[in-house]
Amino acid sequence: MPNTALNRPPDGKPRRILFTGGGSAGHVSVNLALIPLLQSRGWEALYMGSKSGIEKQLIDRLADVEYYGISTGKLRRYADLQNAKDPFRVAKGVIQAYRLIRRLKPDVVFSKGGFVSVPVVLGAWMNRVPVIIHESDLTPGLANRIANPFASKVCVTFGETAAHIKGNKAVHVGPIVRSELLRGSAVKGLQWSKLLPGKPVVLIMGGSLGSKRINEAVRRNLPALTKTYQLIHLCGKGELDDGCNGVRGYRQYEYVHDELPDLVACSELVISRAGSNSIFEFLALRKPMLLIPLSKSASRGDQILNAESFRNAGYCEVLQEEELTDEAFLAALGRLHADREAIRARMGRNDNGDPAGAIAALIDAASRN
Structure with missing residues (x-):
């Protein structure tokens, strides 16, 4: 692991956030809601996912978001011959993510989860880039459980989810709705x-x-x-x-x-x-x-x-x-x-406040640390 953090872009340039998450539309929708909000606040948005997954199809529809495809493996809970190959795909993805993140120098990585996010989170941690994770479900998914030790904060939708997050990292923000x-x-x-x-x-x-x-x-x-x-x-x-x-x-x-x-x-x-x-x-x-x-x-x-x-x-x-x-x-x-x-x-009678604004504030804080 490198001894020093990445050099940040010179003053006057927009802060840069790298999003990740995919495998299903549910692992992209929160990112789709946050990207235009952060762009409106002066952030440059990048995205890293699989080379041909649904996340690429959805992100390619957005303007001004550069997409970077990496190798990924699927985290299966059942017996499959591909399980023997996937650790090598994930390892390759980690190397690719590490090199790309070192070149792109994002200020923050925001991960929505899904198997594609694991190499990106690991690559960010190796580059000492702060990682914020979002967990939508009541209990964390496998990818987010793997990524949790490498994150600074874990944003949760259900208040009950905090009990499943180790390290006092959970922040209850509520649900993100696409505007x-x-x-x-x-x-x-x-x-x-x-x-x-x-x-x-x-x-x-x-x-x-x-x-x-x-x-x-x-x-x-x-x-x-x-x-x-x-x-x-x-x-x-x-x-x-x-x-x-x-x-x-x-x-x-x-x-x-x-x-x-x-x-x-x-x-x-x-x-x-x-x-x-x-x-x-x-x-x-x-x-x-x-x-x-x-x-x-x-x-x-x-x-x-x-x-x-x-x-x-x-x-x-x-x-x-x-x-x-x-x-x-x-x-x-x-x-x-x-x-x-x-x-x-x-x-x-349900009032969730401003979850997107709360996440944006966490991202702002992480970029200054």
Whole structure:
């Protein structure tokens, strides 16, 4: 490890922040919310992630953000032949990140987590660049647990998460909501999706990769669903079903970008997985949710904890994936629709202050140390 910290850019040049995080849209969305805020405060934003992951696709859409791809490995919890190769990919990524960070000389590294972030955090620590981590879920993910010893602060969304962070590093900031979502237009959403006003719209999201189980449940029940609702179904890459295109009141898309704020705005209810970033955004927008969290067989169980926390607060209905029968699905959505006004009232009493501003203040402080 070097004996001296990196030389900082000369006075008068903008401070420089390197973002990292990826593997799923949830590991990028907080960065997408923070980048324009920090740019407006005079920061130069850079991004480091995998060479071809979803984080590159999302960041490439932004202006004035240079992207740097490195080698990464996936932190799997199951047996796979790739597990033998991944430590070498991670080691290669650490070397690449170390060299890039030494050349780029960022003042701070901000990590949203995901397996791609581990080499970047290690490369920053080796260069003595302060690292701030963000943890969205109620319990820390594997990548953030690995990175925690090398961070100066860990920003948490749930207050309960602080108990899982070692070293008195946790700072409860609350959820980060992308500002563009707050500017959606219901009228534009209906016009873009060619749906009609007056009949409630349900937005269905299975995450950036989609959800086969949710997609199948929705399509099996289209006749019953479209009697009461209009449906906007974000089904994931490669998951479109051409046989459903003629169903009245049903619109399906693999993924949307610029249209998402308007589609959320025109929706009365949401059916979703229980990733923390998404559900806190729906909370901020007062959208009652039917949450179908990833099962423990397909995850570490973080979405189950997120969903239970929201159910206890009265913001949603929860249906476990193992209980996802047609009857249970329609009944849970019916209860959500019947209770929607009471749920919105409870959501309206939630006040999270200014989480993005709190993180920006931590980043400012770290850059001066």
